[in-house]
Amino acid sequence: VSDAPAIERTTPVEIGEISILKDSVESFLTDDRRLAGLRESIASGNIVVLKSFASREEIDRLNRYLLGVMQTSMEGYVPRREGAPNHFRLSFDDERAVVRAWFASWSFFPWNQDLFSLYERYAPVYQLRNVLTGLPPRTFLGRKPEMGCCARLAVQFYPRGKGYMAAHMDPYDKHQVVVPIMPMSKRGLDFQTGGSFVARRNGERVSTEDFVDPGDILLFHSQCVHGVETVDAGHALDPLSGAGRWMFLFAVNKLAGNTQIADATMISSV
Amino acid sequence: VNLATERPPPKDGRVDVGELVVQDASVEACIADPKRQQALRELLAAGNVPVFKRVAQERELAPVMRHLHNVMLSTMEEYVPIREGAKNYMRLSFGDERALVPLWGVSWSFFSWNRDLFNLYRRYASIYRLRNVLGGFPPDTFISRKAERGCAARLAVHFYPSGKGHLGAHTDPLGSHQVALASLAMSRSGRDFKTGGFYLKRMNGERLFVEDVLEPGDLYLSNPACVHGVEVVDIDTEYDPTGHAGRWVMLFPVNKVAGNTEIADSVSYES
Numbered sequence: 001v002s003d004a005p006a007i008e009r010t011t012p013v014e015i016g017e018i019s020i021l022k023d024s025v026e027s028f029l030t031d032d033r034r035l036a037g038l039r040e041s042i043a044s045g046n047i048v049v050l051k052s053f054a055s056r057e058e059i060d061r062l063n064r065y066l067l068g069v070m071q072t073s074m075e076g077y078v079p080r081r082e083g084a085p086n087h088f089r090l091s092f093d094d095e096r097a098v099v100r101a102w103f104a105s106w107s108f109f110p111w112n113q114d115l116f117s118l119y120e121r122y123a124p125v126y127q128l129r130n131v132l133t134g135l136p137p138r139t140f141l142g143r144k145p146e147m148g149c150c151a152r153l154a155v156q157f158y159p160r161g162k163g164y165m166a167a168h169m170d171p172y173d174k175h176q177v178v179v180p181i182m183p184m185s186k187r188g189l190d191f192q193t194g195g196s197f198v199a200r201r202n203g204e205r206v207s208t209e210d211f212v213d214p215g216d217i218l219l220f221h222s223q224c225v226h227g228v229e230t231v232d233a234g235h236a237l238d239p240l241s242g243a244g245r246w247m248f249l250f251a252v253n254k255l256a257g258n259t260q261i262a263d264a265t266m267i268s269s270v
Numbered sequence: 271v272n273l274a275t276e277r278p279p280p281k282d283g284r285v286d287v288g289e290l291v292v293q294d295a296s297v298e299a300c301i302a303d304p305k306r307q308q309a310l311r312e313l314l315a316a317g318n319v320p321v322f323k324r325v326a327q328e329r330e331l332a333p334v335m336r337h338l339h340n341v342m343l344s345t346m347e348e349y350v351p352i353r354e355g356a357k358n359y360m361r362l363s364f365g366d367e368r369a370l371v372p373l374w375g376v377s378w379s380f381f382s383w384n385r386d387l388f389n390l391y392r393r394y395a396s397i398y399r400l401r402n403v404l405g406g407f408p409p410d411t412f413i414s415r416k417a418e419r420g421c422a423a424r425l426a427v428h429f430y431p432s433g434k435g436h437l438g439a440h441t442d443p444l445g446s447h448q449v450a451l452a453s454l455a456m457s458r459s460g461r462d463f464k465t466g467g468f469y470l471k472r473m474n475g476e477r478l479f480v481e482d483v484l485e486p487g488d489l490y491l492s493n494p495a496c497v498h499g500v501e502v503v504d505i506d507t508e509y510d511p512t513g514h515a516g517r518w519v520m521l522f523p524v525n526k527v528a529g530n531t532e533i534a535d536s537v538s539y540e541s
Contacts, residue, residue, distance in 0.1 A: 061511075061512060068343050069344055071344075073344065083349075085346070085347075086346040086348075088346065112347065113361075113362040113364050113366060114347070114362065115511045115512065143368065
């Protein structure tokens with residue numbers, strides 16, 4: 001990818017500043033200069049927040065639906081292959097995971113349909129992700145995988161008392177330079193302690209929770225070390241409750257069997 | 271009334287739309303009476319719409335809709351090819367460009383080899399039997415535990431949500447497996463939805479909104495070669511993806527199983 005900054009793929013990117021912008025996601029898709037500035041900012045390790053992409057009301061409606069799915073269905077492993085169904089998954093400290101974590105997730109692929117037409121609603125976020133990576137805006141948004149990868153729009157739920165994700169870096173490759181996420185919960189309201197962080201090379205953790213509101217888009221370099229500190233540590237886990245931290249992840253993942261793209265890397269020193 | 275000779279089918283295969291004709295005999299009486307069957311065949315061939323009143327009670331349809339709405343709110347859809355042994359499933363069709371006919375709706379499909387909470391194949395077997403005898407088949411064809419003649423019964427409930435639900439104008443494949451489309455109204459036009467809904471389109475462009483004069487539980491038959499569709503339901507209402515409001519209908523199709531190329535697909539008349 002010609003526009004992607006050349007970096008050593010195993011070295012963490014040192015985090016810079018948290019930059020809160022009022023510009024819309026769409027405004028970067030039509031302004032090359034603005035896009036170049038954003039790309040440069042992310043490449044230098046800044047964490048960029050684009051305010052108010054989604055409303056709290058639409059987020060809560062989606063949350064209620066997904067919680068209903070969790071409470072009435074049994075999870076199933078679904079390999080990432082063309083045509084894979086949307087699915088619900090539990091990751092409860094499974095020792096087989098590349099990155100240790102405790103969360104529930106719902107995954108949506110662009111070849112399926114869903115009640116909220118999520119790929120239509122959140123297409124601008126994927127388009128921004130693509131152009132920041134140097135790819136045509138609609139890459140991965142068609143009905144088929146591309147470049148051995150597929151879009152996987154995922155909602156993650158980190159339940160109060162247990163939810164966490166260990167510090168890690170995501171792959172940096174032709175499919176991915178930046179990782180966009182969208183918080184769906186607010187610390188201080190939906191949970192009290194823990195939540196999303198990024199980490200400096202010296203191991204210092206910087207929480208991002210105080211800078212974001214539900215519906216904001218948070219962009220950071222895939223090689224920034226990041227994770228989720230245990231949400232409301234010390235509280236008893238209620239397996240049926242929806243209390244905790246929710247977020248959207250706009251992922252592009254390699255398909256099962258693709259060995260050309262690396263896995264995420266857990267950083268145990270952070 | 272034999273209108274067949276008065277309304278010959280046009281050369282492109284479409285059949286013009288006649289009138290609603292309320293039947294004085296029950297579905298069961300028609301299954302048992304070849305003369306009544308012949309009269310129905312003639313009505314259908316002429317594009318008329320035979321109506322059977324009160325085939326189901328509204329109070330038995332409400333829990334079915336409640337159950338299916340709960341399924342919609344608690345599951346993620348999954349594509350299931352129509353094959354012998356396929357499981358019952360829910361499907362979302364939200365403006366998917368891959369669909370043969372433009373569509374926004376939710377459907378739940380039931381196969382005769384599966385079971386369901388409401389024993390739908392037992393409860394509504396007579397509707398399939400009527401369809402079968404009209405097509406010249408033994409009454410119980412397609413409703414056994416196996417696919418037959420490359421086809422399978424697929425009892426389906428369709429939900430067209432207020433604000434978005436629609437189905438483009440089209441005709442369905444006409445053949446001995448399907449001489450009539452059978453539809454059981456589950457909603458009341460004017461109460462459960464205000465505007466839009468199912469229509470049959472006459473050659474002169476006029477649309478006959480059949481369910482405007484029907485009640486939940488009424489069954490109507492129509493010729494698959496009559497152009498039909500669903501006008502956007504409650505077009506001025508804000509769409510709620512988790513809502514229940516809109517048009518519900520139970521259908522009794524027989525579909526070709528995956529790989530059967532002998533039966534045609536639906537033909538869109540949107541253009």
